[in-house]
Amino acid sequence: MEREISYAEAIREATDQAMGLSPDVIVLGQLVDTPSGIFGTTTGLAEKHGRERVQDYPVSENLMTAAALGASLTGLRPIICHQRLDFMLYSLDAITNWLALWRFKSNGKSSARVTIRAIVGKGWGQGPQHSKSLHSWFAHLPGLRVAMPATAFDAKGLLLESIFSEDPAIIIEGRGLFSMREHVPEAPYRVRFGKALIRQKGSDVTLVALGAMVPPAMRAADKLRLEGIHVEVVDPRTLSPLDRETILESVSKTRRLVVADPGWHSFGAASEIIATVSEELGRSLLNNPARVTHPDSHTPMSMTLEKAYYPDEAEISSAIRSAMK
Amino acid sequence: MAISHNTIQQLGDYRDVQLQLAGREVALELYWQMLRLRRIEEALHEEYHPADEMRCPIHFCIGQEAVPSALSLLLNSDDFLFSHHRSHGYYFAKGAPIRELFAEIYGRKTGASGGLAGSQDISHPASHFYSGAILSGAVSIAAGAAFGFQLQKKSQISVAGFGEGATDEGAFWEAVNHAGAKKLPLLFVVENNRYATFSDQLKRQNADNISERVQAFGVRSTKIFGNDAPLVWKTLKGEIERLRDGDGPALVESYTYRWNSHVGPEDDGFNKYRPTEEMDFWKRNCPIRLLQEKLFEAGWIDEATIADQEKKISQEIAECFDFAKSSDFPEVSDWNALNFGCESPLADALLGDEDSTKFNPLQNEAKLAPY
Numbered sequence: 256m257e258r259e260i261s262y263a264e265a266i267r268e269a270t271d272q273a274m275g276l277s278p279d280v281i282v283l284g285q286l287v288d289t290p291s292g293i294f295g296t297t298t299g300l301a302e303k304h305g306r307e308r309v310q311d312y313p314v315s316e317n318l319m320t321a322a323a324l325g326a327s328l329t330g331l332r333p334i335i336c337h338q339r340l341d342f343m344l345y346s347l348d349a350i351t352n353w354l355a356l357w358r359f360k361s362n363g364k365s366s367a368r369v370t371i372r373a374i375v376g377k378g379w380g381q382g383p384q385h386s387k388s389l390h391s392w393f394a395h396l397p398g399l400r401v402a403m404p405a406t407a408f409d410a411k412g413l414l415l416e417s418i419f420s421e422d423p424a425i426i427i428e429g430r431g432l433f434s435m436r437e438h439v440p441e442a443p444y445r446v447r448f449g450k451a452l453i454r455q456k457g458s459d460v461t462l463v464a465l466g467a468m469v470p471p472a473m474r475a476a477d478k479l480r481l482e483g484i485h486v487e488v489v490d491p492r493t494l495s496p497l498d499r500e501t502i503l504e505s506v507s508k509t510r511r512l513v514v515a516d517p518g519w520h521s522f523g524a525a526s527e528i529i530a531t532v533s534e535e536l537g538r539s540l541l542n543n544p545a546r547v548t549h550p551d552s553h554t555p556m557s558m559t560l561e562k563a564y565y566p567d568e569a570e571i572s573s574a575i576r577s578a579m580k
Numbered sequence: 581m582a583i584s585h586n587t588i589q590q591l592g593d594y595r596d597v598q599l600q601l602a603g604r605e606v607a608l609e610l611y612w613q614m615l616r617l618r619r620i621e622e623a624l625h626e627e628y629h630p631a632d633e634m635r636c637p638i639h640f641c642i643g644q645e646a647v648p649s650a651l652s653l654l655l656n657s658d659d660f661l662f663s664h665h666r667s668h669g670y671y672f673a674k675g676a677p678i679r680e681l682f683a684e685i686y687g688r689k690t691g692a693s694g695g696l697a698g699s700q701d702i703s704h705p706a707s708h709f710y711s712g713a714i715l716s717g718a719v720s721i722a723a724g725a726a727f728g729f730q731l732q733k734k735s736q737i738s739v740a741g742f743g744e745g746a747t748d749e750g751a752f753w754e755a756v757n758h759a760g761a762k763k764l765p766l767l768f769v770v771e772n773n774r775y776a777t778f779s780d781q782l783k784r785q786n787a788d789n790i791s792e793r794v795q796a797f798g799v800r801s802t803k804i805f806g807n808d809a810p811l812v813w814k815t816l817k818g819e820i821e822r823l824r825d826g827d828g829p830a831l832v833e834s835y836t837y838r839w840n841s842h843v844g845p846e847d848d849g850f851n852k853y854r855p856t857e858e859m860d861f862w863k864r865n866c867p868i869r870l871l872q873e874k875l876f877e878a879g880w881i882d883e884a885t886i887a888d889q890e891k892k893i894s895q896e897i898a899e900c901f902d903f904a905k906s907s908d909f910p911e912v913s914d915w916n917a918l919n920f921g922c923e924s925p926l927a928d929a930l931l932g933d934e935d936s937t938k939f940n941p942l943q944n945e946a947k948l949a950p951y
Contacts, residue, residue, distance in 0.1 A: 263946075276930050281731065307731055313761065318720045318754035325724020328660065328710075329732065348751070352714045353721065359919050360712075362694030365705040366921055379948035397919040408936045419927035422920055431945035437938060444934035445927055454937055473941035496920070 258441060263433040265407035266296040266372070269414040270334060272443045274304045277332065280418055282309045283319055284336030284372075293336050294374070294433055316342055320349035323369045324357065324423075332368045332418055340373035340427065341384045354423045355398040370417040371425045375517075377467065378431060378561065383553035390427045390466070391516075391523040394494040400424040400448050401495040405469030407437040409492055412446030424448070429467030429517065451498035453505065457485035460511035460578050462571070463502055463528055464490055468515035468547070471568040479572060484579055494524055499531050506532050511578045512544040515571050520548040545574045583803045584788040585774045585781065588835055589858065594805065594865045597874045602810035604880055606653060610809045611875060613649035614868045615886075616893050617672050618642060623897045624668075624685070628845045633905070634685045636698030639666040643839035646806055646867040647741070647771055648673040650813040654820050655739065660708040660725045662718035663741040665700035666838075667711035670741045676704035682900040688907035695910045696918070715776075716742065716749035719768070723755040726766035726829070737823045739767045744833075745776025747790050753797075759829040760798030767823055768799070768831035769816070771806065777842045778853035791833045799829050806834030807867035837862035 260268065273280045282297055288311045292298030301309035312319050316337065323333040337343040343350075350371075357367040376385040394401045400422055404410040410428065417424035454469065455476050464472030469490050476486035487505050491498055506512050512532050516525035525546035532544060547566045555564055599607045621642045628634050641648070648669030655661065655674065663670035671681055676692060684691030685699050692704045700713040712718050722740035729736050746752055747770065759766045770790055774781055781788055791801035804815050812834055819830040839862070841848035875881045 277926070313754070313758055315754035315758065317751050318723065318758055321717060321720030321751070322724030322727055322755075322758065325660075325662075325721040325726070325738070326728035326731070327724075328708075328721075329725050329728030329734065329736075331728050331731065348714060348717060349720065353712065353717055356919075358921060360693060360697045360701050361703045361705055361710075362696050363918070363921070364693075365703065365710075376948065378945065381948065397915075400920070406936075406939045408934075408938065412934060415931055416924075416927055419930055420921075420924040421926075430948060434946035435940075435943045437940065438936060440934055443931055445931035446935065447933075452935070452937055454939060469939070470941040470943070470945070473939060477941070 257438045259436045260407055260439050261434055261436045262407040262410050263295040265411040265439050266414060266428070267298065267300070268439070269411040269443070270297065271300060271303065273415055273418045274300065274308060276443065279330055279332045280308070280334065281326070281331055282334050282336065283312045283323060285312060285314055285338065287311060287336055293338060294430070297336065316345040317349050320346035320371070321353060324349065324354050324367045327368045328365065334370045334372060334418060336372045338374055339385045340375050340389060341387050343371070343373055350393070350399065351396060355396045357398070358422060359398055366421045367423045368421055369423045370414070371423070372428060373425055374428045374430050375467070376430050377565065380556040380558065380561065381554065382556040386554040388427060388518045390494050391518055391527070393425050394524060398422070399495065400493065402426045402448065402493045403466035404428065404492065405432065405466055405490055407435065407439050409446050411439055412444050413492065415443055416445040416447060427466060431467055432470070435470070446492065448493040449496035449498050451489050451491045451501035453487060453501070454490050455486065455488040457487035457509070459485045459509055460513060460575055461487050461489060461502070461505040461509045462513050462515065462575065464488060464515040465494070465517060465524055467517040472515050472571055474568045475571040475575065479575055484575060486575060502528060503532065503535050506536055507539070510539055510541045512540065513547065513571070513574045513578050514544070515547045515566070518549060520546065520551045523548060542578050542580065545578055547571050547574050583805060583835055585772070585835060586788070588805065589861045594808065594870060597808050597870050598810060599874050599878055601814040606813060607810055607871065607875065608880060609653055610649050610813055611868070611871050611881070612889055613652050614645040614809060614871070615889065617645045617648060617669060618868055619890070619893045620672070620678065620897060621668060625840065625845045627901070635687060636685060636700070637843050638685065638699040639843050640840040641666050641669040641838065643862060643866065644669060644771055644773065644836045646809040646812045646836065647769060647834050650809065650816050651739065653813065654817055656736070658708065658736050660722065660736065660738045661741065662722040662725070662739070663711040664715065664718060664743065664746060665711070665713040666743070667699060667702055670711065671702060671704065671709055674704065674707045674709035676707040676709050678896070679900040679903040680704065682904035683907050686904040686907070687909060688904055689910045690903070690907040716746040716752040718742070719746060719755050720751050723758055723764060723766055726759065726764035727762065729765055730762065735824060737765045737767060737820060739769060741769045741771065743776065744770055744772040744774070744781050744790060748776065748784050756794050756797045756799055764829050765823045765826070766829040767819055768794070768829065770831065770833045772833055772835050773838045775842070775853060778848065778851045780853065791831060794831050799831050801831040801833060803833040803835065806836035807862070807865050807870060809867050809871045839863065
């Protein structure tokens with residue numbers, strides 16, 4: 256039987272292996288050295304690799320991000336961890352004004368090898384300050400790579416790739432995915448940025464699903480097959496760079512497009528994907544493209560509102576049925 | 581009496597420069613370096629208009645030559661220096677090539693940053709010099725470099741050069757907190773020139789007491805009259821030596837003044853943000869003039885030597901202008917390649933390529949606990 260581990264265990268394994276492969280890899284973040292270890296993703300690493308390399312850091316997100324850049328200039332490859340992406344917003348200056356343009360500003364003579372892990376909360380009343388994804392914001396920036404792994408396999412491969420590459424990256428991790436188990440090879444491996452995956456082949460409609468939307472998208476596609484609708488599920492895996500080619504190739508075959516994006520409706524990743532397809536294939540589409548997203552609203556706490564807020568498998572299915580009309 | 585911008589002016593004419601703090605060789609070198617930096621800045625200032633070939637904001641550092649000149653004698657080539665928008669003095673302090681500074685300002689391919697950054701964002705990675713226009717951003721990065729050196733048990737130090745304006749920022753105090761908590765090999769150098777653009781420090785802060793405040797964070801500090809070059813050198817030397825011995829962090833607050841406008845050669849006096857008497861005080865107490873007087877008194881320099889040096893400096897400056905003006909402009913290139921690297925040698929060496937489409941979506945999402 257193939258080895259299966261959870262998404263959280265895959266992140267932990269990637270970090271552990273990276274630290275074993277290179278003494279330059281360090282982990283910084285609030286509480287990274289505690290037994291709870293960022294939902295199990297750093298548990299035991301301080302004991303194994305030392306508290307210098309796995310350091311609890313002051314509650315200073317802006318400094319932490321800029322300092323990770325400074326540390327990388329001395330040869331280190333820091334991974335910085337945020338238990339919720341919302342907390343890292345203090346570091347928007349460090350990300351936008353420094354990290355993302357470090358390579359550009361130095362005319363390619365210096366680069367910032369920093370990996371930012373940002374966890375997006377969902378459910379159990381996380382509310383408006385514990386649940387923002389903002390992947391579209393970050394993907395808007397030149398010079399910053401953005402990954403949205405949906406599976407344990409991709410979580411490990413994309414993290415290792417980020418750590419050992421030469422440009423900064425933000426990895427957006429859906430907290431809801433942490434328990435999901437999948438086949439993950441034990442040996443360290445890479446998943447390259449900018450390479451989408453066709454998770455399910457189909458000929459009727461292309462469903463591009465990002466990050467936390469991948470599981471409901473897959474379930475919707477499975478059920479729609481019983482209705483005779485063959486959905487091709489494309490998982491871009493990284494938003495920056497975005498594998499536009501694979502998406503366009505799929506849509507040129509199906510001529511229908513639905514995008515499931517775990518973010519706000521307007522000005523987001525779904526909009527960008529639809530714009531790309533419209534620019535290239537607009538005249539050949541059989542129906543208007545559609546997006547399944549969060550409403551343009553902050554996240555509510557109450558469980559009934561939460562249920563209404565997050566689009567689910569049924570909402571994706573209904574968008575696809577409409578696209579088929 | 582504790583130094584502050586208000587008390588300094590009561591000094592009238594500063595007469596306390598002591599050559600023996602630096603010794604003959606260092607005092608002379610400080611003088612030549614300050615003179616060189618002054619002439620470089622004056623030449624750029626002079627040439628800026630009406631030629632209009634330097635098409636980027638320049639924050640000149642005329643009047644603030646003592647700190648950069650002292651650092652140029654004290655830092656090793658592998659030490660890191662991070663500065664703000666008033667970058668030329670610090671670029672100079674790190675020994676980065678001046679002609680590449682000129683070419684950068686002229687927006688040429690041969691510039692230190694290939695014409696992509698300009699005066700306020702210039703860097704010279706080979707010299708471990710970096711700058712940027714967002715206040716205090718570079719201080720935080722300097723703290724990270726110091727953290728990196730400490731973690732790797734390297735002997736280098738990291739220096740952050742900034743003005744008192746940067747200390748309004750929360751990021752600055754985050755860096756001070758971390759430096760104090762971890763005893764980082766980090767030297768904070770505040771060139772307190774009183775004004776953030778046109779805004780007096782006392783409009784923005786409770787008191788002119790940055791040095792006192794950082795001590796509460798475990799950062800030792802010294803405040804000095806920053807136009808006394810031997811004193812500046814001696815103070816920085818002492819702190820740099822202690823940092824190299826693992827006894828960090830430290831802050832040196834050097835009180836000085838910019839003679840020129842906040843940015844560019846245009847006069848910004850119409851904003852009426854600083855009194856004439858204040859400018860007169862600082863011009864009378866010019867760092868170069870103060871040192872020169874003492875060097876003459878000691879008989880360590882004479883007019884002929886100065887004339888000779890001035891000639892060498894003029895030649896250097898003329899060559900820098902020639903280099904900049906005769907260099908090509910950058911060509912429109914691959915925008916993507918300017919922003920993203922395409923090679924990842926370490927990942928190539930360490931990681932295999934694997935891919936898998938396997939995924940069982942019939943799994944429940946993780947149920948979040950309150951934490």
